[in-house]
Amino acid sequence: MNLFQLLARITSHLPLEPKRRNYRLEVEAKDIELLTIKDFVQRVCDAAGCTSKETSNIKLAIDEACSNIIRHAYKGKEGGKITLEMGISFTDLKTKIIDYGTPFDFQSIKDPDLNHYVDIGRKGGLGIWLIKKVMNKVQYKAYADRNELILYRRLSKAPPVELGLKGGRYSLSTKFSLGSAALILLLTLSAYFYLVNRQQTFVLRQQREDVTTLLTAVASEAGSQVALKNDLELDRLIRQVTKSDRGKILSYLFMVGPEGKYLANSDLTELFKPYVRPPGVEPCRGPGVQAFRIQSPHGPLTDYASPLYFQGQRVGEVHAGVSDASLRQLTDRVQNDIQRLMVGIALISILGLYLLSRIFIKPFQKILEGVQAMSLGDLNTKIEVDSQDEFGQLAKIFNDMTSKIQESQVGLMEQERIQKEMQVAQEIQHTLLPAEFPQIEGYEIGATYRAAKEVGGDYYDFFWVDPTTLGIVVADVSGKGVPGSMVMTMIRTAMRLEARGNKSASDVLAKVNQHVTSDMKRGMFVTMFYIILDSRNRSINFASAGHNPMILYRGKTREVYFLKPKGFPVGIDLPEEDMFIKNMTLQRVSLEKNDMLVIYTDGITEAMNLQKEQFGEERLIQLIKENPELTPAEFVEKLNEAIAQFTRGAEQHDDITVVAIKEKMKAEQVQFKFRKKLIDLVEKKGLTVAAACRQMNISPKTYYRYKKLFDEKGKEGLKPTRAKREIQELPQPQQQAVLDLAGEHPEYSPRQIADEIGKMAAPSQKPDPRLVLAFLKRKGLLASQDKDRNPESRRAPKVRRAPKTRKAREAPPAPASQEGHPAAGENEPQESPAGNAVDSVSS
């Protein structure tokens, strides 16, 4: 135990409050906050250096007290507060628990009789007892506005140092005071020794001079008296001198005659004895005072001697003795005086410095308290230090710091909120994506979706238009986060609503646009690609609302086509209501075996590597061309790998969505199989026509048409006769050639361009002039050229330009218009009068 602990121990028995390090917590009186309280108590106990048992006991008592406050003082009502104030001293931990609820009669609570509890099966009311058991002192005070329960718990070891200040558990002011005290002591001590030495030398010299002067005076006066033998006068002189201030110090004063007899002596008992010259004292020779050191029976002394003269005649000697003891008395007095002075100076300066240091260090302690409060999580701490000195600056910096931390915490919370919102958005988005791949006869479908780190706006979906017709939509919402997800939800609902039974892709998109546009925020839009696969009729129609082109890979010729029907993005507030539908084109395509369609979002082509290069369309086309044998699922997997390899660790910026569709067998075969199965159901299996039609989901009218064909030509009659549907798009390399030619010769007509290309390649490769015209028109460059292949920038100017060009060049819309295609039920659009070659229908 060190001095401080000892002092603290002593003071703890005095009716004095020891100095404490204080901690404070205020919580709502709710059960859930008991955990917060426990956590706080744990930390305070750690700070106090409690043993685990002490911590456990203190926690238990405070927990009991707070539980009681919640149950009884507030009766379980919400809105109450509990304030905890804990103070650590050197010897104990004091906890004050304040509540503002109903007080209770602390005195009336008696220790429980456990056997009685056992007898009656009681279980409550043990809390207070427990508190009293584990605490050393418990006080309860009820005030008008609050109740205080004060608990004391002695600590077995002193708390650790407050902060990591070097030098143990002494406070800064104590350390400063101790240091300065040591310095002061050293200074005063050396000053003391110096002064004592000097002062003593001075006193001794003074003394010597005094005695010499005195003796000289006595000698000059006594000379004549000796000559006159006036003994009485001599005796009087000696008395006078020894009684005088200066003479008081003399141990003896006497005069002797030349014959060795005392003429007078301060010591009367010696007067009639003969003078014995002590060893070391020689007879005086010349005039003047001489000093001799001698040993007397009373210790060492100095004998001062002077001869006596009368009229030039030596008549005797006068001797005066100054003992060392009396000298020491003199020097001791001097020493004592200096000692008192020095002690006084030391004490006053140490006290003064201590007080000064307290004054100087006070602001530092305030700062310390502030930092401690902050370390316990109270960021509202403000340190009030008025001074303009370094402490004032430090306090100001601290206050700035806490408010900055508070701000950044608010910022952090905001960030967390945004992150949570993003998470919600992502969750919404993920629930929107289809869970499983559809199985549709004759087609293979593969799809991949990879979300960017932040929520991107991609969305894709599959749904059955009718039992044999599948709709696939791929969309990219311009906005991200929750608003983007909300739009996506709207689009998805609208798509699912409108897709059912409607076999015209453009019509569905137009209706979806009608649904959502008014609800979408200005500036937000959605690009969509919608494709409808009719498995029974082996026909595919599709429309695009400003989306990236669909890629068609023709297995037979190994050519790649970009299919990009016209259309505004969904959600743009167009000046005229029907502008959207008027601007949209519906295209059709029939696939042959090993053809593949790839629908994608710009996340693919704009995937970036660390060098900021984009993946681009070229790489995509290359990959398609190099892998004709892959199934769609394998292909999208391959594409994923290729993109991963390309980006190589660069962060994904946008969602990536790819849907690939591949024809598994010849369309005619599928149709033939279907018709054959239908006929067989009736002819071989003996089903009624109605039952067979129900099973195959067609109308009896259709059955009878097939039946007629079957009856007329047998099995051969069931084979579809219609011509193959041409692709209404130039092959991709020819597109480039057309663009080049149109650039070089803006005066060329589409036919001339077609002829030129025909000349350059084999005649069989000569493009259809109509396609060239359509292509140039679509590019918006019958006169100027636009080689920019970036779909974003291609899309943007079109939105502005399209209404004008449409009116100027487009043929009058087909009467089919909105209701458009005989989508309803079993009617097969291919065999409708719309005919074979016409694939683009402006709806």
Added chain:
Amino acid sequence: MENITVNISEHPQNRDITLLAVKGFIDTTTAPEFEKKFLSVLGEKKFKLVVDLKDVNYISSAGWGIFISEIKRIRNQKGDLVLVGMNPEVSEVFELLEFNTILKSFPNVEAAVKKGFEKP
């Protein structure tokens, strides 16, 4: 909130002894949950109970109350309730509250099964 879990099982050798292995802490917030489980065991007429407190770091008065409130009923049914594996902190309170005069405690389940249910 998973602040308490109570695992109830039969002792593999002595089928009439029921083990309640408690994990977490028992205070005012978790005591009702523990009491529910405890009473359900009594409801099944199982009265030889070993409460394993090895994974309990803290028991407040609400918890202790539960143990003694039912002890008479348990003993009337010729059963008993013994506590095992208390850690030093819990054990200290157990003794401070003089519960050791009412309930038996053992260092582990084996000792409790061996000696806990002998006739006094």
